[in-house]
Each structure stands twice: as C-alpha cells, then as structure tokens.
Amino acid sequence: MAGAADTRAGEDALELTILMPCLNEALTLPVCIAKARAFLASAGVRGEVLIADNGSSDGSQQIARDCGARVVDVPRRGYGAALIAGIDAARGRYVVMGDSDDSYDFTALGPFLRELRQGAQLVMGNRFAGGIQPGAMPPLHRYLGNPVLSFIGRLFFRTPIRDFHCGLRAFDRDSMRALSLRCEGMEFASEMVVKASLNGLRIVEVPTTLSPDGRDRPPHLRSWRDGWRHLRFLLLFSPRWLFLYPGVALLLLGLLGQALLLPGPLSVGAVQFDVHTMLYAAAATIVGLQVAMFAVFAKVYAVEHGILPSSRMVENVRRWFPIEIGLVVGLGFIAAGIGLSLYSVAAWEGASFGHLDPSRVMRIVIPSMTVTTIGVQLAFAAMFLGVLGLKVHARR
Template sequence: MEPEITVVLPTMNEEEAISIMLPRIKGVLERMGVPYEIVVVDKSTDRTPEIAKSMGARVIMQEGKGYGDAYLTGFRNARGRFIVMMDPDGSYDPGDIPKLLEPLFSGEADFVMGTRLKGEMDDGAMPWLHRRIGNPLLTWILNFLFKAGISDAHCGMRAIRKDALEKLPLQCKGMEFASEMVIEAARRGLRTVEVPIRYHPRIGESKLSSFRDGWRHLRLMLLYSPSYLFLLPAVVFMALGAGLMGYAYFIKPERLHTLILGSALTLLGFQILGFGISARVYAVKEGLDEPTRLTRFFMRYSILEEGLLVGGLMFLVGVFLGIYIFLEWSSSGYGALFMLREAVLVLTLTTLGLSVIFFSFFISIYMLKGEH
C-alpha cells in the first residue's frame, strides 16, 4: 500500500536522538491510522543510519551536504501525498504532527508552518538571542519583503502537500533553505497557515552557527528581492543627486561641492539602477520571477536602439558643452578657467550617456535568442 504520509528527517550524527524520536514518531502515525513512511536522509559518521534502519525507517545516504540538500534529497524520494518535515533532535514534538496535517487533510491549506513563538516553549529550548532578536528580526524582514504573513519563519516543523511542493523551484543547499521555502510558497500563492507547536531542548549538540546562518538567511532574502536591494536605493540616489545638482546649479551657484556630490550620487544611482534592472530581467529569463511592466519594457527587442539614441544624445550634449568650455578657455588665452560648474555637468552627461549605451548593449545580450 502506498504511504499517505511521508515524514522526512535530516540526520547527521543523531544516534542518541534518533533512537528516542523514531518510536515516538511511529507511535503518533500509527494512532492516526494512515499509511505512512519515515525517510531518514543521513550524512553521519556514527551509528545513526543503522539505528534508523533497525527501527523501520527508509534510510537514504546524502551525497551532497547541507540542511537544504538533505530535504531536497528526501523530497525526491518521498512517496506520500503529504510530507512532514521536522528535525529529529528532540526539539520538535511528534505529538504535533496531527495538528500540522489537519489543515492539509481538510483542504484548508497547501502548506502548514509550525510556530514556536505562539506555542509552548520550554525554558532553554531556544537561546535568548534567537528568540528575542534573530528570529523575530529575520521573520519581520521576510514578511516585509515577501508578504508571507507568518510569525516564525525558521520553524523547522512543517507539512506540505506533495503536489504543492512540486510547484516550488527549491534549490538552496544550506540553512537558508528554510527561508527559500517560505518565500517561494508566498510567491507561488500557496495557501499557508500556521499552527502553534511545542518546542523542547534538543538532544545532543546543536549544529547551528547563529551569525553565519543568520547572514545566509538575510543574504538570500536580499538576493531574492532586487527591487529593494537595487531599485529603491537607485531611485533615492538619483533623485537626491539630481535635486542637489539643480539646487547648486540654478539656485546656489557658489555651492560647487554640493554640485559635485549631486553628480556623484546621480552616477552612482544609475549604476545601481542598471544592476537592478539586469537582475530582474535575468530572473525572468531564467524562470525565477514573473514578468512585470518594468521587465517587459527592458526585454523589448528595440531597447538597444532606444538606449543608443538616448545615451548618444546625452553624450553629444556633454561633448558639445565641453567644446564650448574649451573654446571659452581658448579665447581667454588659456589662462584660469572659471567654468567648473559647466565642467561638472559635462562629466555627468558624458558619463551617463556612455553608461546608458553600454547598459543597453548589456541588457540586450539577454535578448539574443528572443523574438525579433
């Protein structure tokens, strides 16, 4: 009989915990009266795989490395319609498995997240830094960037329908897999609910590295959101730079340093904007993101010619202004030159013009095999 439920357990040197947790997990599943399997994805140097096999689990040796890689391996080998994820170190309570599965059984949800922060947490189960700062902060950032609407983004006890899981293009191999799964579920429109769970002190030594793993989660979220990483700072820098240049050129001409600062911010903003647009177009071309009005505009075949026209005009205006400055300098006998404001404008226009030209070539490389 094909299993209805697959419980995936990633293990690495958990021989003490696995001998305690497997009987408890099996007991809960047997009381539910639903066909099940337990898949242990192992990368141990101790007796963990032997113990798991002796207790009836299907053991798959992990060829790669990392938390995410273990789950991806387990998912590929899962046969159940519903998949339960949990760490086998004793921190998660097998008694909560039915609560996680109920919204899936009833059709209320596609993806169920446990939440430790709204459930029962034993003293010492989670370090103060994780409970009060790290986890809430990273969860807030994830919710802000991706509108996931959850309270505990890094809870490792989860359940998902296998057909819903197959819609998620999960690729991360490390701890950031936990964030990737939530992000992709939100982006793909999976119905996600949270259920409060219990959280206990783990059995054995923790393998987490607070700052390294926290950075990996933050790094992933930033790379997944080029609009916030690139486009928003770019717009701010360019608007501020243009405003400072206009103020220094037309209102307070003696503010030469302000003019130079405005020029620098404008050029910096455009460079960041180019990175952001390129990242968005790349994501669409690789199937990592859905097209938007912005990406459709820059993915048009004619964007190269339009960029060459706009950039070329900016460059020529700068060159003609530069020639005018040179002629003025020549007519004054090549003496002291008091046209520094105009010189900054020449620098800005020519640099921007060339940047637009080369950006247009760069973005058009993505369209080499597009429709003409």
C-alpha cells in the same frame, strides 16, 4: 526525476511522509521516530517515516531502520541537500519535515495535516505563537536573529509568515518540487518560504512548540555564519531591495543636490555648499543610476534562468526598452553632454583661453560630465540587456 515519479506512482499511495534530516542523531532518533509512528497510528493516516541521512558515523542509519523508518542516504553534505533528497524520495502526497533532535513534537502534527487537506500548499509552524520552552532557543536567536530575519522576509516578499525559520513545516510534495529548490545549506529554510511566496502558493501558519533538544553535543547551527547566509539569501533574492531602492534613493539625492547648487552656492546656517558638493552629488547620481540598473540586470537574469518568476518590471523592460531605444536614449544623453561641454569651451574661448572662475565654469562642466556618463551607462545597459535576452530568443 521522472523515474522517481514512476516508482512512486507504482506503489500504494501514501498520504503523508514524515521527513527528518539526520547527521549523527543516534541519541534522539529513536524517540523522534516513535512519536512520528504514533501520530500516524493514532490519526489513522497512511504514511511513512523517512530519514534523510547526511553521512552519519554513529550508526544512525541502522537505528532508524530498526525503529521502522525508511532511510535514504544523502552523500552531499548540508541541511538543504538532505531535505531536497528526502523530498524527492518521499512517497507521500504531503510531507512534514522536522529536525530529528527531539525539539519538535511529532505527535502533534494534526493542525499541519488539517491545513494541507483544506488546500494549503505550505504550512509553517510558529514557535513564538505556540510556545518556546526555557532553554529551547538561545536569546540571540529568540530576540534578535529570528525576529529580524522574519521581519526582513515579510518586508521583502510580502508574506504573512512570522517565524521564517521554524524547522517544523508541512507541504504538498508536488507543489514544493515544482519550485526547484536548490540551496544545500541552512538557507534552504528561507528559500522554501521565499519561492513559495513568489510563486503564489497558499501559505498558512499554525502554532507549534519548541523544546530543548535532546542532544549531548552542540547543534550543527552556527549563529552568525548561518544568520549571515540567511540574510544574504534574502537580499540576493530581492533585487528590488538590494539594488533598486538604494540606487533610486542615491540617484534622486544626487539630482536634488545638483539642482540646488546649479544656480550658485547654497548656504545652510553657517555652512556653505559649493561646486565641491556638486561634484559629490554628481557622483551620487551616476552611482545611483548604475546600482538601479543592477536591479534590472539581476531581475532579468534570474527570470531568464528560472531562479525567480517573471514580473511586471521584466515584462516592461522587454517591451519598452529594446536595444534600439536604449541606444537612442543613451546617444541623446551623450549628445546633450557634449553640447554642454562645447558650451564650457566657448566660455573658455571668451576668456581668451585664460583664467576662468571655477565656481562658475564647474557648474557647466559637472552637469556635462554627468549627462555624458549617464548616456554611456544607458547605451551599454541596453546592449547588456540584449545579451541577457539571447537565451530567450535562442529558446524561441
């Protein structure tokens, strides 16, 4: 990486690289390159057109060179792999990336460059604001896939972007490289926006148009497969929504159920809830706590390995939940659970170890089991967090 930076510094500085990933785009590549070069010339921008070829077998590489573009060969397959290599090889301060299928207009990059010059670090195109020509986007993508995934992205990561998956976008090259983008597939598009949002980059959105692509073959995108990969990425990058909120909801529901049933059976109309329901509420409490702890584990792990930036939650866990406190709290819960168990044994002894009313005794046994299990979870969670923190202590 340092070598690439040195090479770039030694060349005449370019302001803009127009980057296109390519896999067998011989039919549309010439017109895309011509439009990109026309923009550079008309706007008076010192720049280049760079093709990140992902192993084309139709002669796209030579076509690109003949049309005046520079080509970087990327043997590792994948949309993200091609773009990551292209960003590393780019010589411009700014990079505009767009598909090489002639669906985006490379002569209309003025708004993107203007926002970059005014300090934006990521400029996203918005096809819904700029216009989608008939036949340019399948109805499944236009009315379900893109709106749903974009809404989830805005909700999870508090970003204003309304078109999460627009393929035409521009960015400050150094700012983007600092994010250490890693996804090699189609989910790269989501990773760029998510990491830019989490790291506080200045992101703006400009209208852009989408035209039907000029290919004579089906697109590389697979709707359900790639849609799931985007959704999976959004979930995995948000432990709060994947683990914390569902876990806390389940935990509170379980605690509420046990509290309502602790005094005795509860009737709602003709339906009566008793210890059987209380047992399920106890299970919800235990599972909810475990899922919520997964949120802490995932967040701490992601921060320690540089996947996600640090947050207040991680800092609070480090400060207020060291191994010793976790063990003390966990052992306290275990002791309370054992105490309740002994109380139930004493009640059994009072009946000469004979028959007991299950409805009464289980109201002691179930909470004792719940409290004991919570204690064990907390104690081992503290130990596991200590293991996750070993890397930090070793680095220090």
